[in-house]
Structures are given as structure tokens and as C-alpha cells.
Amino acid sequence: MSCHGGYDTSVDETHVASPTSAMDLEYAQSGFITLIPEYRGYANSGGTVPDFNGITLDTNNAIKAIQSHFQVEPNHIYLEGASMGGGVVLKLATERNDIRSVIAISPFVGWDEEGKWAVSAKKQNPRALSEYNAMVDHYGPFKPNSPTYEKESIDYTKIHVPALILQGTDDANVEWQTVQLFYNDLKPTDSYAKLILFPGGHHGLHGKYQQAVNKDISEWYTKYGEGASF
Template structure:
């Protein structure tokens, strides 16, 4: 199927968010893609580009974007606030729903890492029909780590973030999503590698057990790390994601 890839920029909060909309050649379902902490709408080794193009080839549109303070969107990473990122996601969902090619009753969510937490939060608030989570940041053990600060900031290689905002990110991803789980009835696919060094695989096992949905599946891999870095694992994940949304949207 022929697909258009159209850049966009919309207002959000005190700035704007930008990204790319993948448009199939006819009326279509759509998946809103939510990236991870310090990530962007392309994601690790083009993970989100690949997924978006494979979905579009099967007649499913996508919107992938950068939160404020990330990628091409406005703001600085050091000011990043996860609550503002949730507002960005809400605004992106509204934008996606307004696109003329989108079947508004068939919008799904896909979230990686922190984007997995945001997808769960968003799914509890909007009419999302199906959800895919990759290595979702649902219970991150770093919450108990005493991270050193300097002048009120935490430094991460070439980046820094206000310590209070970093703490808020970790607090949100320390189990809050489990509160939403019992009332979420949408189809859920969770993809997680058992050797993930950032988010423990057991957190996805726990979450899927608490989900209210009757259509839920945990796809596990022995290797792949946090962002499915293994070539074969990633191709298998692509296939499963396309198949899942094709059946549930």
C-alpha cells in the first residue's frame, strides 16, 4: 500500500510538539507511538520508523512525535516534566483523531519504556482500542537509588535534568500503572526481553496479571535488552506488532 509521510507541528502547553504522520491511501485505523525517556520519534536504531512503515504498508496509519524537551519539539531536556509529557500525548491523540484519513473508533497506542507508562495512563483516559507496550516502564527499581545531584540537577552524559523532575519520572514509573490495570479492558500485547537491564521482566508479568482485559498476551524474548537490540528479536517483534494491531483495531 502507498503511504505518505507528513511532518507536523502542533501547539502543546507552553510550546509545541513535532513529529511525522504516516498516512495510508485510504481510510484507516491509526496507532499513536509514544517514545521513551531521552528518546525521540525515531527511537533506537530507527525502531519507530520501521514499525510505522510496516504498519502503514498494512493499511494502519501512525503518528509518532517528540515530547517537549525531546527531539525536534520545543523546550530543553533539562526542564522535562513527565506530567507535561502526558499532556503532550493527550494533545497528540487529539491531533491524530482529527486527521481526515483516520477511523476515530480505531485508534491504538504503542509505548516504549517511559512511553509504556504514558500509554497506560492515556489508555485510562481516552478511547484507545488496542495497546502494545515494549519494555514498559511500569516498575523501575531505580526509584530506590540515591542519585547524586549537582546544583539541583542530575547529569547524564551530555544531558542534565532538574533533580525534582527526574524524581517525579521515577515516582510515576514505580508502580502507579498497576492502579489503572484492573479497569483497562482493551486488548494488550506486552513485549519484553528477559535480559532487560533497565526494567525488570517481572514487572510486565505482574502488570499483565492485574489487567482487566481478557485479550492480553506477554511476548517474551530471552535476549534483546531494553530496546530489543537483537536483529532477529526485533524482526519477530515487528511481525507480532503488525499482526496484533491488524486483528485488534
């Protein structure tokens, strides 16, 4: 399954332009079901854009729909996502017990980690202050253990599958420090987790980084894909 990016909060808009295209099916293989979910409020999907938790719910329902119509081998679901989609696949790994592998590129890592960074850096970093204000406007005072923030975050203690995270240090959409914070919390509970930082890399790691990203992903599936044991 491949998840595209989107808004990190709910938006009162519908039929928002989606980055999904036919090119996303370029690497589809015989014997595998390739699922590219379209979240509510994007492209031809009805409704308005939901929050992070709502997008994850949509994606989980898409997986359930596939499983109700086709035979899917147990523990053979592979998740990939970029930007908001990267956060979705990480969050799904906390909610499902049939995930085999997760790959997250430039991922949103939940409002708890975003909040920690924004609170600590808002006095020195204008971007952190902007994130902090947006967060408080949508969810109220930052309380990472409150039900509101927990719902919009990723419980890293529940991720125990191989998780590859790829992140650029010049990302204008996702602050790399938030991804580093998330990985630092994740690694002690998930020995299979791996973070690769790309110095100077931008959001999505396209262009000159694409070849290296493809190589990292290929090596990951060689180790944790079909036929691999771990």
C-alpha cells in the same frame, strides 16, 4: 500512533536527542494517519523534559490535535510504544475510551509497580536500590496511593482493550519483573491482555529478536486490527 522512549522523570534539559527518525514511518499505510509525537524537551521541541504524566499529557494533546484537523473513525486509534513510550500508551489506555489496541515493548510500567519491586529487592539487588533512591529523590517516600505516585503510575483497572506487552528478561533499562508484576495485576481486569517474555532479550528487543517481535505484532493486528472482531 508510535511513541518513542525517554526519561522516566522530569529533566531540566531541552532539545535532548530523540530516537525518532524517518524510519518510523516505514510501515505507514494509506487510509491511516500515522502519528509519531515528539515530547516536550526532545529534538526540536521547546521546553524541558517533563515527567511521565507530562509526556502522556503531551501525547494525548497530539491525538486531540489530529482529531481536530482530520476525520478519525470512532474507536480506531491504535497505540504502539517502546520503553517510556510503552508506558505512555498503556497510561493513555486508562484515560481515553476510543483506543482499539495497545502494543507496549519493554515498557516503563509506572512508579507504583517500579516502587513495589524496588522496595522488595533493594537489599539484594544494587539496581533495585538505585531505582529506589532515584524514585525517592524525585517523589519523596514511597506511598503508592498518594496523589504524587498515582499521577506517575498506570491505573491498570481502567485498561479494558487488547494490550500486548513484549519484554526481554535481560533488559538493562526496564526490569522484567516490574513488567511481570504489572501484567499480573492487569490480567484479571483485562481478559484481552497478553504478555510475551523473551529469554535473554535486551531493551527494545532489536537484533535477533526483531523477526519474532514483528511476527507477534502482525498476528496481534490480524486478530485485533481492522476487520477483526473480538
